[in-house]
Amino acid sequence: MATTPGPATTALITCGGTSRRLGGRDKTREPLGASTVLDHLLAALPAGWPVLCVGEERATCRPVSWAREDPPGGGPVAALAAGLRQVSTPTCVVVAGDMPFAGAAATDLAAALARSPEDDAVVGTDRDGRVQPLLAAYRTEALRTALPDDPAGARLMAVLDRLRRTTLELPDPGTLDVDTPEALARARHIVGA
Template structure:
């Protein structure tokens, strides 16, 4: 059974101020180079990187969704055109533990499955292995070549087996704090945005609008945005954050009201594709 790989490396890096996360170095190698090495070790004959050319000398093929920044589904749809193998790894290039993660997916898929992905309590679809034909079949039904589509729209109809893992194995580099932890506390990457920038912005908003310290739950809002982007579509994330705030305000505006509103929106998002 032949296998190729699609590596996703073309995101905006919004939470690190636009820095190029796949080029962050962890343990002496960039996250991108580590991902290439991991899928090669896992048997991938061809590695297709969905991103602008980020590094010369890598034995990969570069592709780009059109227009750029269309989200992971659009990137996968574009990269599938370069895949020849029966099965394909799909891996985001922001995972410090990529070697161990991909090793868990190195066996060919069982006959009754369309794919397998790591599951740390939630399916981690961007650390997975899938049947190429199954991905192409669903991709062909998506409007706009998958632009701004959720991963659930691409994979929700497929039989994807969960591979249970500890959450530590799937902890990606999404923020500067994540990068610091991945490096064992060391930070040598030049910062285009300091890690406390959101705290400073939050404090400025609170001062401007007369809010109390702690009234703006940054982590809660960012987690909501992530879940909605994955379950519905990326443009739905800011809209959903606004609605959650509106609902919480009308309920009284307490921290408990905010948590309840966010939980309700997240529950809707997680079940959106199954409606």
């Protein structure tokens, strides 16, 4: 009897931080149209992907699993370490939870990694060439191996430096992160709110 293979990719969403530039508020909970920044992202991710959010648990528009970084607020590398403990798929697409329009980019990154068997990661860049390690597709085991023993407060770029990687330029507004009042206003303008 044939079995149906499970999904190949998990979406790992970091949503545990606050933003000093946004008054210390949780960016992912900010209203965006009829939902929130996080829900806008979650709704745009492929329906067949399991989703794991790292942060304070809350109600979302689709079923997700939750993990919490140690310590809470310990930074993106601590969030990756906490999330990767629950990822069982061969690849994961990491997306910052404050990137409400990154759903299509996540799909493009996963497809690019599938076409690049020699790479551990395909990392998104914005149109100015800035590398976005929290908008990238990773081979799960390679990312686990690249993490430091003590991930709290570790530099994310140091993790990236331990991986064989290529980049993929992503179109606007896929790389828009809502970390300032101006960026939040732009996101609201995009959705007509």
